[in-house]
């Protein structure tokens with residue numbers, strides 16, 4: 501007779517190393533049934549975006565390969581988690597379900613309901629933290645309230661220090677492989693007509709191996725100069741771990757441990773860990789203020805008069821605003837599913853201040869096009885840039901896209917890569933082609949308004965208009 505298995509429900513924890521739920525499951529000695537459920541009925545607008553579906557497809561393949569190497573098999577099922585789990589319990593006689601916690605408000609509602617229902621049926625449910633250094637409810641200020649200022653939050657985190665144990669892979673897992681799985685290709689997670697994701701695999705290798713390769717590249721080549729180079733979009737200066745972290749192919753604990761093991765920690769380490777800290781802060785905010793993805797954190801922005809203009813929104817989405825650094829960013833996003841952080845800030849400021857389009861429009865576009873789209877990080881950062889978030893940049897701080905381009909992409913490498921129609925312009929005009937002489941434009945083969953758009957708005961006018969709208973709040 502087959503022993504009933506323990507269900508290990510994978511969600512945003514697509515890895516096998518340092519996976520608390522997997523390790524505790526192994527220790528039970530029960531055969532483990534690894535399960536992934538594709539739930540296309542997420543409430544509200546937050547169904548998984550298109551770029552993330554591409555990532556998920558490849559990450560599931562990778563997880564299945566890693567499980568196979570240990571004698572296991574990933575079971576794929578589509579449908580509502582409640583129904584699928586019920587089916588699998590019945591089909592196998594399993595008595596326990598283990599999972600890693602998710603923190604989106606809709607995930608918390610779902611998991612709380614599932615836990616209650618299954619416990620009533622006598623099923624054992626165990627959940628684990630596998631994706632954050634601190635539980636989002638754990639860090640509190642002196643009044644017992646959540647923090648709203650990053651520096652204070654992170655100081656407290658560092659003083660407290662993350663409490664976790666890194667699990668070493670010592671116990672061998674027994675797997676339950678008798679269940680039928682759906683065929684991943686029938687889920688149609690990757691685009692075909694047209695295959696807009698054809699450039700993604702040049703940059704990304706979804707899965708645990710890919711995550712560790714990125715970590716190693718970063719530690720070996722880029723960490724030392726991270727502080728100086730992290731703002732240069734034309735340079736490989738950041739870790740590019742964001743999609744791997746989002747899908748849980750690597751955990752922040754593993755990254756933290758790598759820093760602890762450095763014998764000579766470079767000054768950049770602190771800056772890098774602070775970025776991991778921002779991720780923790782975004783989750784802290786989302787947990788305390790679950791309306792963060794939909795509504796402004798600062799109530800006074802509720803009545804802000806955002807414009808409604810499909811033409812300018814489309815020009816921004818397609819990278820046709822006439823501001824080279826903005827267009828380069830939006831095209832990098834489309835081609836790779838990722839955008840450099842400095843440029844995310846520039847394009848977000850441009851959307852919300854130069855075009856006066858709402859941050860929610862930008863948030864939605866990023867949600868659909870980023871491979872690292874993450875409810876907490878996306879919402880908190882959009883609100884931060886728009887000026888309506890917690891600890892936000894003040895609304896009147898409006899990025900000048902030309903100066904930002906000149907400062908952070910001084911040689912124009914980034915713009916030349918993503919806006920090739922400008923590649924022959926000299927460095928003096930690569931960030932402001934409208935100021936180039938007719939002769940210079942002619943020589944570079946640029947016809948403004950034809951081969952490259954004229955600026956959608958004039959920076960000075962747009963700035964005045966944004967400030968006026970803010971004054972009217």
Ligand SMILES: Cc1cc2nc3c(=O)[nH]c(=O)nc-3n(C[C@H](O)[C@H](O)[C@H](O)COP(=O)(O)OP(=O)(O)OC[C@H]3O[C@@H](n4cnc5c(N)ncnc54)[C@H](O)[C@@H]3O)c2cc1C
Nearest residue numbers: 738739740741742775776779841844872873874877878881
């Ligand atoms: C408008 C806007 C939207 C954003 N949307 C997302 C999103 O959906 N998903 C996402 O992961 N990041 C988002 N970010 C944050 C940041 O841009 C990315 O995390 C970063 O560019 C990822 O590249 P990296 O892994 O090379 O970063 P690194 O510089 O190597 O940083 C290491 C890790 O720290 C975390 N991190 C870095 N910066 C931030 C930040 N500002 N906020 C929160 N976490 C941070 C990420 O997990 C990142 O992988 C957004 C930023 C802006 C301005």
